[in-house]
Amino acid sequence: MKFTRRIRTVLYEDQPFTDTELDLLHTPALQRLYDLHQLGLTDRVFVDASHTRFSHVIGVMHMTDRIVDAICRNLDGKMQRKRDLPYYGCKQPLTAKSFAAEVKNRWPAIRLIGLLHDLTHAPYGHTLEDEIELVDETHDMPSRQASAFWLLIVQYLGWLSRETFLSNDEAGKRMGGDHGANFQKLDLILSAPHLAEPCLDDDFHGFLAELAYAAFNESNKGSHRARPARKNLIEFFKNLHFAFRALFHLEVAHKSEPVEAQIPDASYPVDDLMEKILARLGNRPTDEDKFDPHRDVYCLDIIGNTICADLLDYAKRDSSNAGLKLTYDPERIVENFTIIPYEMLPYQISETGKKTHPLGGECLRTAIAVVTHKFRAEIVGELISLLQVRYYVNERMLFHPTKCVAGAVLGRAVQLLGWQNIPRHFQCVGDAVFIHEMTEAARLANEILQALPKNPPPPKYITGEWIQDLLRKSIPQSSLSVSRACRQMFEDQLLRLEDVKNAFSTHLSLLRGDHFRGAILQEKATASENLALVFKGLEKSFPEASAKDAVFNQDWIIKLAAAAAGAQIPTTTNKEDVERAATELLQEYLPTVEGMKSNLKAGMRLLERLMARRYPKKIFCLMPRKQTIKRTVVLDPKIIADRFLDPKVRLIAENAIEDRSGIPRGTVVIHCPPAKGPQKLAEALVTDLGLFAANSDTGHSKKPVPIVAKLNNIADLNGVGDGIFTEHQALIRAMENMYGSMWRLSVGVCPPYDQNHADLCAVIGRVLAEVLTEGESVVVPIANDPTMDFELKYNYRGEEEDEEQYQLPRIEVVAPTPAESTGLAVTSKVNGSTDVKSPTEPVFNSHRFTTKAAFDQRCREIFSLYSPLHNGRTILSPHFRGFISKNRERRSEERARILRELERYDLSSLKTHDPMLNRQAKHDLSELTKEKLEMIAGQSHDISEGNDD
Numbered sequence: 001m002k003f004t005r006r007i008r009t010v011l012y013e014d015q016p017f018t019d020t021e022l023d024l025l026h027t028p029a030l031q032r033l034y035d036l037h038q039l040g041l042t043d044r045v046f047v048d049a050s051h052t053r054f055s056h057v058i059g060v061m062h063m064t065d066r067i068v069d070a071i072c073r074n075l076d077g078k079m080q081r082k083r084d085l086p087y088y089g090c091k092q093p094l095t096a097k098s099f100a101a102e103v104k105n106r107w108p109a110i111r112l113i114g115l116l117h118d119l120t121h122a123p124y125g126h127t128l129e130d131e132i133e134l135v136d137e138t139h140d141m142p143s144r145q146a147s148a149f150w151l152l153i154v155q156y157l158g159w160l161s162r163e164t165f166l167s168n169d170e171a172g173k174r175m176g177g178d179h180g181a182n183f184q185k186l187d188l189i190l191s192a193p194h195l196a197e198p199c200l201d202d203d204f205h206g207f208l209a210e211l212a213y214a215a216f217n218e219s220n221k222g223s224h225r226a227r228p229a230r231k232n233l234i235e236f237f238k239n240l241h242f243a244f245r246a247l248f249h250l251e252v253a254h255k256s257e258p259v260e261a262q263i264p265d266a267s268y269p270v271d272d273l274m275e276k277i278l279a280r281l282g283n284r285p286t287d288e289d290k291f292d293p294h295r296d297v298y299c300l301d302i303i304g305n306t307i308c309a310d311l312l313d314y315a316k317r318d319s320s321n322a323g324l325k326l327t328y329d330p331e332r333i334v335e336n337f338t339i340i341p342y343e344m345l346p347y348q349i350s351e352t353g354k355k356t357h358p359l360g361g362e363c364l365r366t367a368i369a370v371v372t373h374k375f376r377a378e379i380v381g382e383l384i385s386l387l388q389v390r391y392y393v394n395e396r397m398l399f400h401p402t403k404c405v406a407g408a409v410l411g412r413a414v415q416l417l418g419w420q421n422i423p424r425h426f427q428c429v430g431d432a433v434f435i436h437e438m439t440e441a442a443r444l445a446n447e448i449l450q451a452l453p454k455n456p457p458p459p460k461y462i463t464g465e466w467i468q469d470l471l472r473k474s475i476p477q478s479s480l481s482v483s484r485a486c487r488q489m490f491e492d493q494l495l496r497l498e499d500v501k502n503a504f505s506t507h508l509s510l511l512r513g514d515h516f517r518g519a520i521l522q523e524k525a526t527a528s529e530n531l532a533l534v535f536k537g538l539e540k541s542f543p544e545a546s547a548k549d550a551v552f553n554q555d556w557i558i559k560l561a562a563a564a565a566g567a568q569i570p571t572t573t574n575k576e577d578v579e580r581a582a583t584e585l586l587q588e589y590l591p592t593v594e595g596m597k598s599n600l601k602a603g604m605r606l607l608e609r610l611m612a613r614r615y616p617k618k619i620f621c622l623m624p625r626k627q628t629i630k631r632t633v634v635l636d637p638k639i640i641a642d643r644f645l646d647p648k649v650r651l652i653a654e655n656a657i658e659d660r661s662g663i664p665r666g667t668v669v670i671h672c673p674p675a676k677g678p679q680k681l682a683e684a685l686v687t688d689l690g691l692f693a694a695n696s697d698t699g700h701s702k703k704p705v706p707i708v709a710k711l712n713n714i715a716d717l718n719g720v721g722d723g724i725f726t727e728h729q730a731l732i733r734a735m736e737n738m739y740g741s742m743w744r745l746s747v748g749v750c751p752p753y754d755q756n757h758a759d760l761c762a763v764i765g766r767v768l769a770e771v772l773t774e775g776e777s778v779v780v781p782i783a784n785d786p787t788m789d790f791e792l793k794y795n796y797r798g799e800e801e802d803e804e805q806y807q808l809p810r811i812e813v814v815a816p817t818p819a820e821s822t823g824l825a826v827t828s829k830v831n832g833s834t835d836v837k838s839p840t841e842p843v844f845n846s847h848r849f850t851t852k853a854a855f856d857q858r859c860r861e862i863f864s865l866y867s868p869l870h871n872g873r874t875i876l877s878p879h880f881r882g883f884i885s886k887n888r889e890r891r892s893e894e895r896a897r898i899l900r901e902l903e904r905y906d907l908s909s910l911k912t913h914d915p916m917l918n919r920q921a922k923h924d925l926s927e928l929t930k931e932k933l934e935m936i937a938g939q940s941h942d943i944s945e946g947n948d949d
Helices: 019-025 028-035 040-044 053-075 096-116 125-131 142-162 168-175 180-191 202-217 230-247 269-280 298-304 309-322 330-334 378-398 401-416 424-428 431-450 464-474 481-491 497-506 508-514 527-541 554-566 575-585 593-612 637-644 647-661 691-695 711-716 726-742 753-772 786-795 852-866 878-886 888-902 908-913 915-921 930-937
Strands: 005-009 013-017 337-343 362-369 617-622 627-630 633-635 668-671 685-687 708-710 745-749 826-830 833-837
Touching (some): 005 053, 013 019, 019 028, 019 096, 019 230, 028 053, 028 431, 040 125, 040 401, 053 337, 096 337, 125 401, 142 202, 142 230, 180 202, 202 230, 230 298, 330 378, 362 378, 378 726, 431 593, 617 753, 617 786, 637 647, 637 745, 637 753, 708 711, 753 786
Parallel strands (some): 362 685
Antiparallel strands (some): 005 013, 617 745
């Protein structure tokens, strides 16, 4: 591998490149990464965090070089060179020293894996794919990767031909034969690459192979620049094919239970194309040249495992560009990479017609050694430091409230414009092009609807026949990107079976008796079970319902509603009444022309808000705290996220909030991220290289077996000495759990409607509860988070209101009597009555507290305002923290006064009355002495001083 070119970068200065790598960079597919922001909409908050995926993949190549160099050096070192590296299917395991040479030979292909690993990201990818879920295939699906790689090769060959031959005619003469039609197809792909669809076309693939042969053999004389030499191009194409097949396994390599769509097929059109090109060049790849999942999966670990080149670059790049003061030592981590045999799961026998995990059995994986020439326990500490940087990047940037609301605005706009999923050709453009062409497609659709003749008027409901007739007259078949997107807007208006089922499932309360009265299918069955029976009967009655993607017209929908409604209407009811009631039932689900006009305008207004950075104001928030809204329904983040990550459910909820509140369409947005957080936070492998097995009583072998553990199970390396890493493991697992504290379900409302936040929050709580219980009877609406409530009261206070009423709550108590201090019973008047109180129970001021419960509640409010959470973050909202920081002196006086009032009483009764209060009290009032804290919690040995935030 000969480096002849340089690229100057901010983080790594001059980075070397080969001529073939730089030639590949100069293709539209890779140049598109210039227009993909690495952090999506985060630059709306951190204005300098506008770096692109192009700069990121360049940085990943640098980190890849550092890791590969360290692996080769370590495998060839005195400590490791005699180790055997067996893997499933190998005839004779190589020694580490021999395998170091194999890794060095793979170095060019591993660099290409790093360069191409983000090629398939869509515009605002993580927002639209992971949070909003509006794509049919995620970027890591092998089928989507195969399409992108096919397009990349076609573009590369097309530009190689244009810069080698004077014209297509000259190229055709060199190739022989008539290739006019294929050249036209190639020119179309080069002029509009995002509209190209990969296909298994033997004629076109044969043409491309002949074109490659002619271009590779052409002399460099007369060219304005030196093209890569023929032998370099052939080797480059072998490495490219290896990188493609490897990247198909990138997602499945780090999942023990992948979904079937993540398991790659044996061959894709790009494989056929690459094999034809290499065969025409006379260099068919051997088995050693092809990607072997068991032997070569370490290549993917270098790029995309937990501790990998990808993380090492973006942790540094993201935090640096956002201005966050976060740092770690990458060299300390990189220099300890090595390769070990590891079995993630047993080998599985393939069943007929079923894909099996391609990495079953022993594989060669990367690991981080805690042993060099001596034991290096500090390496684990540096790994933890890197994971902490990753956590803070997620917390401060990716989960920033404003960034999350901006993402929700984009997702709602896409849905209101009418798309079920992002048009496939939009997934191959940049961020700016995506927003521009989406806006233009919406304007075109709006103009078509506004130009509809009034005589005869358009139908009330949208049907398949009307859509096809409208498209034939207004939007003829075209290769223009905007026209394609506009056509899909209209086609996606038609309801499908799954849409209707989803609507029924989400609004079961409509079927429960709001529209119909009568018996149900099964008296003791739940509404969900009854609905399942209804649809089971429907699929028998209507054969067309068996096709999930079949489009149904208005008549079929009415029949569907009638059948569902008929299950709850007495049999004596007139058939016409049933159909009329069913029509009313599905009125809101049947797409109408006026409804499409309204939604289009609302979607365009949201896009205007996005571009102007006039985002909705957050007025409702669900934090990761469990709530019970029904005896059998306890809500936690996973339950909520599983429901609201469905874009159709989320859209129904947003529409219901707007309809019940009487506010315009597009005013409400809901943001609900996945509750699971990063899936492979600490899955990296750590090894002792057999040092401790060799030093054990039974470990006198010349080739001791290394101990291997995952980083989040690092205590398994107990051979290190009496569980030295037990506390490290606890910290890593705590960090994994801390990701759950970032989760929020947020509801934003566009100004000026946010001013009526009190009434809106009541409606929001009711709608969310109905959706989460699937329309069952809801007794208790979901409550807004207390910190959000306080923030709303403070931010929306009137100018005439005094800030004093937003001070921390005060406790008013009556001074203790001498009798109380001597242990005698005392009396106090509560609600006009005289009761005998125990000596240990505080006396309450009759003007402020009427019961002990009221006093306890006030204490809890104080502690909830003052106390930090277990992860060290304060519970106070940002606005309230800012208010407190401006009044720190007043706050200090307030705390001292509260202490004086509380220390007159024995609050040990609160310990048993409210255990949570006892836990929070341990962290409260840090500046107070331990003796005074004993008076509050009653247990000095359980109390540790916290930090004042």
